[in-house]
Amino acid sequence: MTTDFAATKRQFLLPEGVIYLDGNSLGPLPRGVAERLQTTVADEWGQMLIRGWNTAGWMDMPARVGNRIARLVGAEPGSVVMGDTLSIKVYQALASALELVPGRRVILSDTGNFPSDLYIADGLVRTLGDGHALKTVAPEAVEDAIDGSVGVVMVTEVDYRTGRRHDMARLAAKAHAHGALLVWDLAHSAGAFPVHLARDGADFAVGCTYKYLNSGPGGPAFIYVAPRHQDAARPALSGWLGHEVPFAFDLDYRPGAGIERMRVGTPPILQLAALDAALDVWAGVDLDDLRARALALQDRFIAAVEAACPMLTLATPRDHGQRGSQVSFRHAEGYAIMQALIAEGVIGDFRAPDILRFGITPLYIDEGDIDRAAAILARIMTTGSWDQPQFKARARVT
Numbered sequence: 001m002t003t004d005f006a007a008t009k010r011q012f013l014l015p016e017g018v019i020y021l022d023g024n025s026l027g028p029l030p031r032g033v034a035e036r037l038q039t040t041v042a043d044e045w046g047q048m049l050i051r052g053w054n055t056a057g058w059m060d061m062p063a064r065v066g067n068r069i070a071r072l073v074g075a076e077p078g079s080v081v082m083g084d085t086l087s088i089k090v091y092q093a094l095a096s097a098l099e100l101v102p103g104r105r106v107i108l109s110d111t112g113n114f115p116s117d118l119y120i121a122d123g124l125v126r127t128l129g130d131g132h133a134l135k136t137v138a139p140e141a142v143e144d145a146i147d148g149s150v151g152v153v154m155v156t157e158v159d160y161r162t163g164r165r166h167d168m169a170r171l172a173a174k175a176h177a178h179g180a181l182l183v184w185d186l187a188h189s190a191g192a193f194p195v196h197l198a199r200d201g202a203d204f205a206v207g208c209t210y211k212y213l214n215s216g217p218g219g220p221a222f223i224y225v226a227p228r229h230q231d232a233a234r235p236a237l238s239g240w241l242g243h244e245v246p247f248a249f250d251l252d253y254r255p256g257a258g259i260e261r262m263r264v265g266t267p268p269i270l271q272l273a274a275l276d277a278a279l280d281v282w283a284g285v286d287l288d289d290l291r292a293r294a295l296a297l298q299d300r301f302i303a304a305v306e307a308a309c310p311m312l313t314l315a316t317p318r319d320h321g322q323r324g325s326q327v328s329f330r331h332a333e334g335y336a337i338m339q340a341l342i343a344e345g346v347i348g349d350f351r352a353p354d355i356l357r358f359g360i361t362p363l364y365i366d367e368g369d370i371d372r373a374a375a376i377l378a379r380i381m382t383t384g385s386w387d388q389p390q391f392k393a394r395a396r397v398t
């Protein structure tokens with residue numbers, strides 16, 4: 001292992017006394033971000049004003065930062081661009097992909113997909129009004145459900161509740177053999193483990209940056225289009241910054257070259273600057289090291305919790321090949337248990353109906369954190385201290 005994980009941990013500002021096991025939902029603050037934001041705000045926005053679009057390179061940021069993400073997800077240079085939120089990029093990728101398979105009207109997804117992806121697909125089907133249908137099957141049944149009627153397979157690689165992971169190369173082979181395209185949601189993959197979009201035959205992919213890439217709340221999403229599709233893909237959301245020459249202000253839309261056409265409107269420069277600084281953390285990180293360490297820490301957590309808390313049921317697959325970078329347990333009172341844990345400084349989150357989620361992120365979580373978190377959870381479960389009214393009142397965000 002060449003990665004120095006003690007050094008990466010020092011690059012994060014974590015509150016004293018907190019063990020942060022929720023980087024799968026919102027990554028913590030890397031030290032370099034506040035300084036970078038200060039520079040962008042004071043020196044660039046403050047002093048350059050509108051000149052910043054050229055002078056500070058703001059207009060090039062979506063593609064420049066996209067290339068930094070491309071390296072983390074195994075994508076070809078020039079195939080990733082930043083912008084908008086993930087839900088919007090799901091729409092754009094799905095609509096673009098569907099157009100590339102004329103005559104095919106089925107979008108295949110799974111019941112473990114994130115609701116926003118399914119809602120977006122359902123909304124698109126209604127907008128198209130052309131006999132399209134969204135078909136959802138159990139995550140384990142996706143491969144067998146791919147047949148000649150399917151136009152696009154749209155799946156999130158790692159299930160946000162259980163942490164179960166699809167086999168990207170396998171699904172791509174099956175989909176392509178049947179003439180279908182694949183849209184991957186990498187929300188729980190990018191920065192979580194090595195992803196090989198190009199090697200594993202992805203057609204389109206989208207992802208957010210506020211989870212394992214630590215860009216901060218509301219950080220911009222990314223979209224990947226395989227080079228073989230870029231010139232044929234109509235961006236579906238044809239905004240002016242995806243135009244071939246935005247500042248010609250033509251009345252007719254002509255898509256820009258390559259991945260640039262997937263841009264829509266004005267990019268969020270402050271959030272892109274935060275992301276750009278957050279990506280510096282990855283400089284000395286080998287993603288295979290990250291994966292090996294994440295699995296070891298997950299196994300350590302699972303073993304400790306299962307030994308002390310028989311009332312919790314593991315929801316995450318035991319098979320390493322089928323795991324993302326989170327560990328989930330089920331319990332009917334999962335919400336209250338998680339609130340009791342958070343009150344003791346161990347921050348994870350809860351997903352209805354009964355899932356306690358723990359993000360295992362080696363950039364800033366080590367063995368000591370895992371052992372302390374498991375011990376606190378064991379104490380809460382054996383004493384029943386979670387069973388108090390203040391832990392049962394549901395907040396807006398769980």
Ligand SMILES: Cc1ncc(COP(=O)(O)O)c(C=O)c1O
Nearest residue numbers: 085086087114116156160187208
């Ligand atoms: C897998 C997945 N897809 C889509 C979304 C929605 O992302 P956004 O709220 O940024 O549009 C999320 C949010 O957590 C997610 O986990």
